[in-house]
Amino acid sequence: MRLLIVEDDPLLGDGLARGLQAHGFSIDWFTDGPQADSALATSSFDAIVLDLGLPGRDGLHWLSRWRARGERVPVIVLTARDGVTQRIDGLDRGADDYLVKPIQVAELAARLRALLRRSQGRPEPVWQHGPLAYNAAARSALWHGVPVELTPRETALLEVFLAHPQRVLSKSALQDKLFSFDQEIDSNALEVHVHHLRRKIHAKLVRTVRGMGYALGAEADLDDADDSGKAGA
Ligand code: CA
Numbered sequence: 543m544r545l546l547i548v549e550d551d552p553l554l555g556d557g558l559a560r561g562l563q564a565h566g567f568s569i570d571w572f573t574d575g576p577q578a579d580s581a582l583a584t585s586s587f588d589a590i591v592l593d594l595g596l597p598g599r600d601g602l603h604w605l606s607r608w609r610a611r612g613e614r615v616p617v618i619v620l621t622a623r624d625g626v627t628q629r630i631d632g633l634d635r636g637a638d639d640y641l642v643k644p645i646q647v648a649e650l651a652a653r654l655r656a657l658l659r660r661s662q663g664r665p666e667p668v669w670q671h672g673p674l675a676y677n678a679a680a681r682s683a684l685w686h687g688v689p690v691e692l693t694p695r696e697t698a699l700l701e702v703f704l705a706h707p708q709r710v711l712s713k714s715a716l717q718d719k720l721f722s723f724d725q726e727i728d729s730n731a732l733e734v735h736v737h738h739l740r741r742k743i744h745a746k747l748v749r750t751v752r753g754m755g756y757a758l759g760a761e762a763d764l765d766d767a768d769d770s771g772k773a774g775a
Contacts, residue, residue: 543588543658543701544719547571548578548604549620550596554645558591561647566681566694566701567654570722573597575604582608582615586718589616589654589661592637594628602631609636616657620645655679662705669704672764674743676704683743690742695720699735703748703758712755 545562549555550573559571570585572578575596582590590608594601601619608617619632619640629640639653655678659665669676675684681697683690692700702711702719713732720735721727736748736756746759 543654543698543705544568544586544722545570545654546578546581546587546590546615548573548575548590548596548601549593550574551593554593554643558645558647558650562591562651562654565647565651566698567651568698568720568722568725570724575599575601579604579607581723582613585723586715587615588658588719589618591618591620591650591654593620594625594632595622602628602635605632605637606635614661616661618650618653618657652679658705664705671704671707671758672761674747674764676700685743692742693738696735696738696742699732700739700743703756707758710751710754710757716756 543566545567547555547558547562547569549558549571552573555571555573559569563569570581570587572581575598578590592601592605596604605617605619608615616638617636619629619637621628621632621640621642623642625642629642632640638657641650641653659667659678667677667679669678673686675687676682678701681694683692683697683700698720699716702716716732717727720732739747744759744764746763749757749759751757
């Protein structure tokens with residue numbers, strides 16, 4: 543899942559970016575509102591972490607502006623310890639949640655996962671798809687109850703597919719979700735990750751939709767024994 547972080551404090555911003563990356567998020571971090579605003583206009587994010595105390599226009603200004611133009615992306619605001627008025631303002635202007643500084647990255651990551659599950663209409667903590675069970679908090683995938691070894695990028699890709707089980711996702715939409723602005727993208731990287739998911743889990747886990755992109759395979763197709771090499775499931 544891809545996050546937009548807006549935090550002007552270099553130490554805190556760097557800590558959040560690194561910490562959330564370690565929790566498996568793809569991160570774009572900006573130190574002021576205008577940069578974040580143009581990133582939001584050109585790229586798709588799954589959630590925003592917004593500090594309210596920013597240079598120039600503050601976080602509340604940007605939040606109101608984004609909501610006014612119909613941005614529905616979940617937003618968590620970061621506020622000062624004594625900022626109760628700010629917290630109320632933040633929620634009333636369209637924030638989904640808030641966290642008081644000092645921030646514990648593990649707590650922020652957990653709140654983000656909860657927000658993302660709700661925004662995707664899948665609030666349950668373990669996502670089941672046929673014999674596959676995925677736990678975003680543990681970043682673990684079980685196939686027929688057996689752990690599957692996935693790289694962080696493969697895990698992130700699997701999570702995107704499971705979050706949108708009914709949708710065909712274009713290659714550019716998938717790349718948008720997996721890679722931040724400053725990452726070099728090899729044009730074959732996505733195909734390679736899809737190949738690995740199929741090899742490690744099931745050949746029909748991901749369908750290729752010709753000319754459009756990829757989609758999660760139907761649950762019924764994951765139960766047959768033809769591609770898993772097992773006789774009679
Ligand atoms: Ca600040």
